[in-house]
Amino acid sequence: MSVQMEIICIGNELLIGKTLNTNAQWLAKRATTLGVAVKRITVVGDDVEEIANALREALQRKPRFIITTGGLGPTFDDKTLEGIAKALRFKLELNNKALQMVKQKYDAYVKAGRIDSAELTPPRVKMAKLPEGAEPLPNPVGTAPGVQIKVDNTDIIVLPGVPSEMEAIFDGYVATMLKKESKGLMFFEASIYADNIVESTLAPLIDKTMHDNPYVYIKSHPRGAEKKPHIEIHMSTTTKNPKAAKDRLGKAIIQLSELIKQKGGKVKLKE
Amino acid sequence: MSVQMEIICIGNELLIGKTLNTNAQWLAKRATTLGVAVKRITVVGDDVEEIANALREALQRKPRFIITTGGLGPTFDDKTLEGIAKALRFKLELNNKALQMVKQKYDAYVKAGRIDSAELTPPRVKMAKLPEGAEPLPNPVGTAPGVQIKVDNTDIIVLPGVPSEMEAIFDGYVATMLKKESKGLMFFEASIYADNIVESTLAPLIDKTMHDNPYVYIKSHPRGAEKKPHIEIHMSTTTKNPKAAKDRLGKAIIQLSELIKQKGGKVKLKE
Numbered sequence: 378m379s380v381q382m383e384i385i386c387i388g389n390e391l392l393i394g395k396t397l398n399t400n401a402q403w404l405a406k407r408a409t410t411l412g413v414a415v416k417r418i419t420v421v422g423d424d425v426e427e428i429a430n431a432l433r434e435a436l437q438r439k440p441r442f443i444i445t446t447g448g449l450g451p452t453f454d455d456k457t458l459e460g461i462a463k464a465l466r467f468k469l470e471l472n473n474k475a476l477q478m479v480k481q482k483y484d485a486y487v488k489a490g491r492i493d494s495a496e497l498t499p500p501r502v503k504m505a506k507l508p509e510g511a512e513p514l515p516n517p518v519g520t521a522p523g524v525q526i527k528v529d530n531t532d533i534i535v536l537p538g539v540p541s542e543m544e545a546i547f548d549g550y551v552a553t554m555l556k557k558e559s560k561g562l563m564f565f566e567a568s569i570y571a572d573n574i575v576e577s578t579l580a581p582l583i584d585k586t587m588h589d590n591p592y593v594y595i596k597s598h599p600r601g602a603e604k605k606p607h608i609e610i611h612m613s614t615t616t617k618n619p620k621a622a623k624d625r626l627g628k629a630i631i632q633l634s635e636l637i638k639q640k641g642g643k644v645k646l647k648e
Numbered sequence: 649m650s651v652q653m654e655i656i657c658i659g660n661e662l663l664i665g666k667t668l669n670t671n672a673q674w675l676a677k678r679a680t681t682l683g684v685a686v687k688r689i690t691v692v693g694d695d696v697e698e699i700a701n702a703l704r705e706a707l708q709r710k711p712r713f714i715i716t717t718g719g720l721g722p723t724f725d726d727k728t729l730e731g732i733a734k735a736l737r738f739k740l741e742l743n744n745k746a747l748q749m750v751k752q753k754y755d756a757y758v759k760a761g762r763i764d765s766a767e768l769t770p771p772r773v774k775m776a777k778l779p780e781g782a783e784p785l786p787n788p789v790g791t792a793p794g795v796q797i798k799v800d801n802t803d804i805i806v807l808p809g810v811p812s813e814m815e816a817i818f819d820g821y822v823a824t825m826l827k828k829e830s831k832g833l834m835f836f837e838a839s840i841y842a843d844n845i846v847e848s849t850l851a852p853l854i855d856k857t858m859h860d861n862p863y864v865y866i867k868s869h870p871r872g873a874e875k876k877p878h879i880e881i882h883m884s885t886t887t888k889n890p891k892a893a894k895d896r897l898g899k900a901i902i903q904l905s906e907l908i909k910q911k912g913g914k915v916k917l918k919e
Contacts, residue, residue, distance in 0.1 A: 389867060392686045393835070394677025395882065396869075398669055401691070406665025415663040416698070418691035420672070423867070427687070434705070451848035453855055454867055483848075491877065492846055493912075500851035519870070520848070539870055564664070575763055577722040577754075577791070580771035584724055596660060596694070596725055598667075599790070599810055606762065611666065641764075 379414040379615070380558045381440040385431050387447035387457050388538055389422045400446045400543055408444075411552060412559030412615065416440060423448060428460025436464070436531060441558055443531055444551070447538030449521040451500035457535060458507060458524065465528060467508040475505035475513035475522045482520045514550045518542045523550070565622035566613040569630055574642030575606055582636040583610070590629040592616070600648075609648070650685040650886070651829045652711040656702050658718035658728050659809055660693045671717045671814055679715075682823060683830030683886065687711060694719060699731025707735070707802060712829055714802055715822070718809030720792040722771035728806060729778060729795065736799060738779040746776035746784035746793045753791045785821045789813045794821070836893035837884040840901055845913030846877055853907040854881070861900040863887070871919075880919070 384404050390396040398420065405415045419435065421427040428448070435443050448457030462469045476497070483495035504521040507513060514523030514534075519542040524535035534551055536543045571579060576599055583595050593614050601607030610633065614625045634644040655675050661667040669691065676686045690706065692698040699719070706714050719728030733740045747768070754766035775792040778784060785794035785805075790813040795806035805822050807814040842850065847870055854866045864885050872878030881904065885896045905915040 389865075390869065390882070391673075392676055392689065393680040393837075393884070394673045394675070394686075395837075397673045398689075402662075402665045402668045404665070405663055409664040415665075416693070417702075418663065418669075418689075420689035422687070431688075450868075450870070452851040452868055453858075486846065492849065498848065498852075500848045520846075566664075566666075575757065575791075577769065577771045578763065580723045581769075587724075594660075597721075597723055598661065599721070611661070613664070 379562070380412065380442070380555070381416050382408050382413045382442040382444065382555075383416055383435045383438070383440045384418045385428075385435060385443060385445040386418065386420045386538075387423065387428055387445060387460075388420075389454070391420045392422050400538065400540055403540070403544065404444055404446070404547065407547065407552065408442075408555060409564045411555040412562030412564060413442065413555045423454040423456050425456050425460045425463055428457055429464040432461055432464040432533070436528060439529075440531060442534060442555065444534045444536060446536045446543050449504065449523075449535065449537045451503055451521070455503075461526065461533065461535065462508040465508060465526070467510070469506045470509055471502070472505055472507040472511065472513055475507055475524075476502065478513055478515055478522045479505050479520060514546050516542055516546055517549060518545045525550075561617040562615055563617065563619070563622070564613060564615050565619070565626060566611060567626045567630065568609050568611045569634060570645045570648050571608045571610060571637050572606070572643040572645070574608070574637055574640055576608060578640055579608060579610075579637065579642070582633060582640065585636065586629055586633040589632060590625060592625050593629040595629065595633070650833070651683070651713070651826070652687050653679050653684045653713040653715065653826075654687055654706045654709070654711045655689045656699075656706060656714060656716040657689065657691045657809075658694065658699055658716060658731075659691075660725070662691045663693050671809065671811055674811070674815065675715055675717070675818065678818065678823065679713075679826060680835045682826040683833030683835060684713065684826045694725040694727050696727050696731045696734055699728055700735040703732055703735040703804070707799060710800075711802060713805060713826065715805045715807060717807045717814050720775065720794075720806065720808045722774055722792070726774070732797065732804065732806065733779040736779060736797070738781070740777045741780055742773070743776055743778040743782065743784055746778055747773065749784055749786055749793045750776050750791060785817050787813055787817055788820060789816045796821075832888045833886055834888065834890070834893070835884060835886050836890070836897060837882060838897045838901065839880050839882045840905060841916045841919050842879045842881060842908050843877070843914040843916070845879070845908055845911055847879060849911055850879060850881075850908070850913070853904060853911065856907065857900055857904040860903060861896060863896050864900040866900065866904070
């Protein structure tokens with residue numbers, strides 16, 4: 378079975394539609410490419426109870442990884458660690474390693490003339506209060522450290538919401554972990570584009586091609602307006618072997634293209 | 649208490665990071681503007697069990713509305729209605745009103761010379777098989793009707809994944825329902841932009857301003873790079889009275905701007 382992951386995104390800005398959730402897409406794409414299967418993405422607001430519920434529910438489904446984004450900063454509405462602690466019935470405690478990371482950041486900001494004082498005020502110390510037993514992950518871009526917590530067979534990885542910080546911690550500390558767990562599995566994909574055919578005519582052709590190519594998943598995405606149908610047909614396969622992937626996808630593309638042409642459709646390899 | 653809503657987005661393309669979830673943002677923004685509070689967004693794949701679980705869990709939280717997007721088309725992986733039927737222990741049955749809508753579409757496509765035959769093949773009939781007691785919602789843009797199902801005090805609104813179709817059905821049939829339920833409540837927002845101040849210094853100033861302006865929610869969003877901090881400060885309030893909203897936001901903006909300037913920060917009204 379594939380290595381499974383869930384993503385939990387935290388932030389009112391996502392629930393009011395102010396912010397487009399590019400973090401979820403970025404993480405989903407990276408995890409998929411690294412051979413890990415994302416099973417669910419959950420978005421909740423800046424609310425301790427909501428965060429705790431979402432995490433508890435995800436843990437019950439026992440994915441190998443849960444990645445959260447958002448809610449790690451110094452302000453009152455950064456409630457992710459409090460929510461996680463509540464879900465796990467852990468206390469939040471000052472983590473010395475995390476405090477050291479935060480302190481170094483503010484020292485550097487003073488040196489750079491950005492702020493006057495590196496004093497560890499309560500909002501700054503807050504970022505170093507982690508659930509018991511948690512491990513801080515250095516943030517090469519911003520101030521709040523990421524956090525890793527192991528619960529049974531699940532690694533909870535807690536990342537900031539600022540995209541550049543989230544990406545830097547993922548690339549620095551998380552990607553290797555995922556890759557190791559997926560044991561060399563990789564996700565391969567290709568798309569072809571069909572014109573002059575409607576999706577309901579295409580449907581049985583996809584069924585036939587998937588039946589004859591059991592390792593290839595095929596999904597159609599209507600792209601054109603009603604007047605001018607244009608369908609992207611996305612094919613994917615997961616394997617450790619790039620040659621096998623190429624063969625599988627190539628065979629499915631040839632068969633489906635042929636079937637589409639027989640129905641009067643046109644096939645293009647590029648949009 | 650505010651009228652609550654959940655959004656469930658269905659599609660493997662969201663879980664592999666192929667597609668950015670603009671539908672969730674669009675729906676969240678529209679619902680918020682109409683005075684409805686989105687409490688959770690859930691993304692699951694094209695899997696009957698996953699769809700059924702997500703819907704069952706959402707129903708248990710008893711929101712007034714659940715809006716789903718995706719998985720309504722004619723292909724094998726369009727599984728939303730099957731998942732919903734499973735969650736509700738309802739049968740899928742041919743809905744004559746929905747079949748009429750689908751038939752009219754294909755008749756029009758034949759007339760326009762887009763397809764040769766309006767024959768109601770199984771993939772086409774599939775789009776008219778709805779859970780018992782469901783009401784189809786006309787799709788002015790595409791083929792698959794939307795669906796409305798009432799369960800206790802929750803309206804489940806099932807929309808297609810193609811953005812133009814989803815938006816058209818929402819605007820045509822759903823927006824009025826939401827507006828009526830929220831009884832004239834509206835969401836008002838404004839942003840100011842702070843430079844020359846870091847988020848941890850800003851945090852207690854936001855606390856103070858929110859304490860003095862209990863109806864205004866304030867959230868800071870760091871936007872700049874580490875070298876040049878730039879923070880968007882987003883303020884919002886929900887009320888039936890536009891004048892009250894303007895007064896509330898104005899008062900909070902003046903107070904917070906003053907506090908930021910006292911700490912050496914700069915405030916701009918535009919980015």
